[in-house]
Amino acid sequence: MARIDLDLAHAYSKNPTQDSDYALLPLKMTFDEGGAYALLGPSGCGKTTLLNIMSGLVTPSQGTVLFDGRDVTSATPQERNIAQVFQFPVIYDTMTVAENLAFPLRNRKVPEAQIKKRVGEIAEMLEMSGQLNQIASNLAADAKQKISLGRGLVRPDVSAVLFDEPLTVIDPHLKWQLRRKLKQIHHELKLTLIYVTHDQVEALTFAQQVVVMTRGRSVQVGSAADLFERPSHTFVGHFIGSPGMNFFPGQANSEGYHFAGRTLALPAGRVLPAGEIKLGVRPEYVELVPADSAGALPMTVSMVQDVGTHVMLSAKIADFTIKARLSSDATQLSPGDTVWMKVMNEHTCFYKNEEIVP
Amino acid sequence: MSATIKPVNQKAWFLILPVLICVAFSAVMPLMTVVNYSVQDIISPTQQVFVGTEWFAAIMRDEELHGALLRQLVFSFSVLAVELPLGILLALAMPAEGWKSSAVLVIVSLSLLIPWNVVGTIWQIFGRIDIGLMGYGLHALGIDYSYTGNPVDAWLTVLLMDVWHWTPLIGLLGYAGLRSIPDAYYQAASIDGASKAAVFWYVQLPKMRGVLMIGVLLRFMDSFMIYTEPFVLTGGGPGNATTFLSQFLTQKAVGQFDLGPAAAFSLIYFLIILLMCFILYNWMQRVGTQEKEGGHE
Numbered sequence: 001m002a003r004i005d006l007d008l009a010h011a012y013s014k015n016p017t018q019d020s021d022y023a024l025l026p027l028k029m030t031f032d033e034g035g036a037y038a039l040l041g042p043s044g045c046g047k048t049t050l051l052n053i054m055s056g057l058v059t060p061s062q063g064t065v066l067f068d069g070r071d072v073t074s075a076t077p078q079e080r081n082i083a084q085v086f087q088f089p090v091i092y093d094t095m096t097v098a099e100n101l102a103f104p105l106r107n108r109k110v111p112e113a114q115i116k117k118r119v120g121e122i123a124e125m126l127e128m129s130g131q132l133n134q135i136a137s138n139l140a141a142d143a144k145q146k147i148s149l150g151r152g153l154v155r156p157d158v159s160a161v162l163f164d165e166p167l168t169v170i171d172p173h174l175k176w177q178l179r180r181k182l183k184q185i186h187h188e189l190k191l192t193l194i195y196v197t198h199d200q201v202e203a204l205t206f207a208q209q210v211v212v213m214t215r216g217r218s219v220q221v222g223s224a225a226d227l228f229e230r231p232s233h234t235f236v237g238h239f240i241g242s243p244g245m246n247f248f249p250g251q252a253n254s255e256g257y258h259f260a261g262r263t264l265a266l267p268a269g270r271v272l273p274a275g276e277i278k279l280g281v282r283p284e285y286v287e288l289v290p291a292d293s294a295g296a297l298p299m300t301v302s303m304v305q306d307v308g309t310h311v312m313l314s315a316k317i318a319d320f321t322i323k324a325r326l327s328s329d330a331t332q333l334s335p336g337d338t339v340w341m342k343v344m345n346e347h348t349c350f351y352k353n354e355e356i357v358p
Numbered sequence: 359m360s361a362t363i364k365p366v367n368q369k370a371w372f373l374i375l376p377v378l379i380c381v382a383f384s385a386v387m388p389l390m391t392v393v394n395y396s397v398q399d400i401i402s403p404t405q406q407v408f409v410g411t412e413w414f415a416a417i418m419r420d421e422e423l424h425g426a427l428l429r430q431l432v433f434s435f436s437v438l439a440v441e442l443p444l445g446i447l448l449a450l451a452m453p454a455e456g457w458k459s460s461a462v463l464v465i466v467s468l469s470l471l472i473p474w475n476v477v478g479t480i481w482q483i484f485g486r487i488d489i490g491l492m493g494y495g496l497h498a499l500g501i502d503y504s505y506t507g508n509p510v511d512a513w514l515t516v517l518l519m520d521v522w523h524w525t526p527l528i529g530l531l532g533y534a535g536l537r538s539i540p541d542a543y544y545q546a547a548s549i550d551g552a553s554k555a556a557v558f559w560y561v562q563l564p565k566m567r568g569v570l571m572i573g574v575l576l577r578f579m580d581s582f583m584i585y586t587e588p589f590v591l592t593g594g595g596p597g598n599a600t601t602f603l604s605q606f607l608t609q610k611a612v613g614q615f616d617l618g619p620a621a622a623f624s625l626i627y628f629l630i631i632l633l634m635c636f637i638l639y640n641w642m643q644r645v646g647t648q649e650k651e652g653g654h655e
Contacts, residue, residue, distance in 0.1 A: 057545050077549045090546040093564040103560075107551035151550060 002159040004031040008063025023049045025217040038207035039196045046216040084162040085152040089144035093137040160192035234354045252277040260318040278351040285347040286324035295344030301337045395621035413622035426606040437581040445528025466526045478590025481519045509599030531573040535566035
C-alpha cells in the first residue's frame with residue numbers, strides 16, 4: 001500500500017499549445033494510503049488517462065508521480081506493484097477460473113500453497129468457488145468480469161487497486177451486490193482503491209472521497225455531502241444530483257441579489273462581491289412558499305411530474321426554468337399556475353466565473 | 359381458410375431450379391463422370407466394360423501410389439511444421455502501425471502474388487549451380503548440391519520453395535489475428551506481471567487460434583494438392599523423389615491414359631483430403647478448450 005502524490009499534466013500530442021491539446025491539465029492530487037476514491041466525470045474528461053498514469057500504462061508528458069515519496073513516473077506497472085481492472089472483462093481464454101486468479105501470483109513466484117489459499121479466499125469472496133475448475137472463456141460476461149476483479153484483488157501487497165468503470169457490463173442487480181462487495185473488501189483488506197466511473201451513484205456510494213473531473217481538470221475533491229451541499233464549481237452542481245443544481249445569472253450589490261427584475265435579500269451574515277454572480281440552488285432545497293415571502297420568486301408552472309415518493313415541479317421565470325423536488329401534496333398544481341418558490345436560504349450557493357464564492 | 363395452416367404453393371420449387379442447374383453442371387455431373395469412369399474400363403470411346411470395384415482394388419494395392427501418398431503426407435506435415443511457427447514469428451515481428459507496417463505488408467505479400475509456374479521457374483534458376491545464386495553459393499561453400507541429381511536436395515528445395523511462397527499467408531493471417539487483440543489484454547497482462555513468453559502463450563496464441571486454424575487448413579489442402587511448382591522445378595524427379603499425389607494422378611490419367619484407375623484414385627484422393635481436414639479441424643477446435651481435470655479443489 002502506498003500514498004500516491006500526483007503533480008502532472010498530460011497531452012497525447014507532441015507539442016501542446018492550448019488547453020484543448022491536453023488530456024489532463026496541470027493538476028496536483030494526493031491519494032492517501034488505504035482510502036477509497038472515485039474519479040467521477042463525463043466520458044472524455046481524462047479520468048481514464050489519470051488512472052493509466054497512476055498504473056504506469058501511460059507516462060505523463062510533464063510532472064511526476066510519487067508513491068510514498070518515491071518517484072515512479074517512468075516505472076512500469078510491475079515495478080509500481082499496482083493492480084488494475086478494466087472496463088471490459090479481460091480473461092486468459094485457455095485457463096480455468098482458478099488459473100486466471102492465480103496468474104498474477106504465479107508470475108511473481110509466490111509459493112504454490114499460498115496461491116491456493118489466496119485464490120480460495122478471493123473465489124469465496126466473489127462467490128465463484130463452485131466454478132474454479134471451469135474454463136474461463138465459456139463463462140458469461142459478468143462472471144468474466146468477476147474474474148477480472150478477482151485478479152485485481154488477489155495480490156495482498158499491492159500499492160493500490162485501480163478500477164476503470166469495472167461494472168459497465170454487469171446487470172443492475174449484480175452491480176449493486178458487487179459494489180457492496182468492493183466496499184466490504186476495502187474494509188477487510190484496507191487496500192487503496194481508486195474507482196473511475198461516470199455514474200454518480202456508483203461514485204458516491206463507493207468512495208469516501210470523490211474527485212469530480214471535466215475537460216482534463218479536477219474541479220472538486222470531496223465527500224458525497226461536500227459535493228452535494230457545496231459544489232465548488234457550477235459543473236459539479238450540474239453533474240451531481242438528479243436533476244442537477246438550478247442556476248440563475250444575476251447581479252449582486254450591497255442591497256442584495258438582483259434577478260429578473262426582483263431583489264432578494266441575502267441570508268443573514270452573507271456578503272457577496274458586487275457584480276455578475278450566479279445563484280445556485282439544489283432542487284431539493286427549493287420550497288413552495290406563500291406569495292411575497294422573503295427570498296422567493298413568482299414563477300409559472302410548466303410541468304408537474306408525480307414520481308410517487310415526491311413531485312418534480314418545473315417552473316419558469318423569464319426564460320429560466322427551475323426544477324424543484326417537492327412533497328407529494330404539491331400534485332394539485334397544474335401547468336400555467338403561478339407559484340412562489342423560495343430559492344434563497346442557507347443552502348444556496350453563489351458562483352463567480354463558475355467558481356464558488358466562499 | 360384457418361389462420362393456423364400455412365398456404366402451400368408448389369410453384370416455389372421453380373425458384374430453386376437455377377441453383378440446382380448450376381450445381382448440377384458445376385459439381386455433380388463432373389463428379390459423376392469421374393465416378394462413371396472409375397467403375398468402367400474404357401477401351402475406346404465406343405467400347406466400355408463395367409468392372410465394378412476392380413480399379414479401386416487395384417489402385418489401393420499400387421506400390422507406386424503408396425510411395426506417392428507417403429511422400430505427400432511427409433511433405434504436407436513438413437510444410438505445416440515449418441510454415442506455422444515461421445508464420446507466427448513473422449506476424450509477431452511485423453510492425454503494428456505507421457508507414458512501416460504498410461510497407462512490410464506489401465513486401466510480405468509479394469510472394470503470394472506470383473503465379474505457381476513462375477515460382478517453379480524462379481527456383482529452378484535460383485538453384486542452378488552455374489547461374490543460380492543459391493546453387494552457385496552452396497557450391498562455392500563446398501556443398502555438393504544438385505536438385506536434379508540428389509533426391510534429398512530435390513525434396514528440400516521443393517519444401518523451401520513452398521515455405522518461401524506460402525509462409526507469408528500464415529504471417530498475414532496471424533498479423534490480422536494479433537491486430538484484433540484489444541489493448542486491454544496487453545495492459546492487463548503487464549499489470550499481472552506476465553513475461554513476454556507468458557503474454558505470447560496465454561494472450562496472443564489463444565487469440566490467433568481462429569485465424570491460424572484457417573491458415574493450417576488452407577496450407578494443408580493446398581500443399582496436399584501441390585502440382586505446378588515441383589512439376590516445373592524437378593518434374594517429379596530425380597526418380598520419383600518429388601512425385602506427389604497430383605503428379606502421380608496426372609501421369610496416370612494424361613500420361614498413360616489409364617482413365618479407370620485415375621478416376622478411382624481421384625475419388626480416393628478427394629476422400630483423403632476431406633478426412634484429413636475433418637480430423638485437423640476437430641482436433642484444433644478442441645485444443646486448449648477442453649475442461650481440465652483435477653486442479654483446484
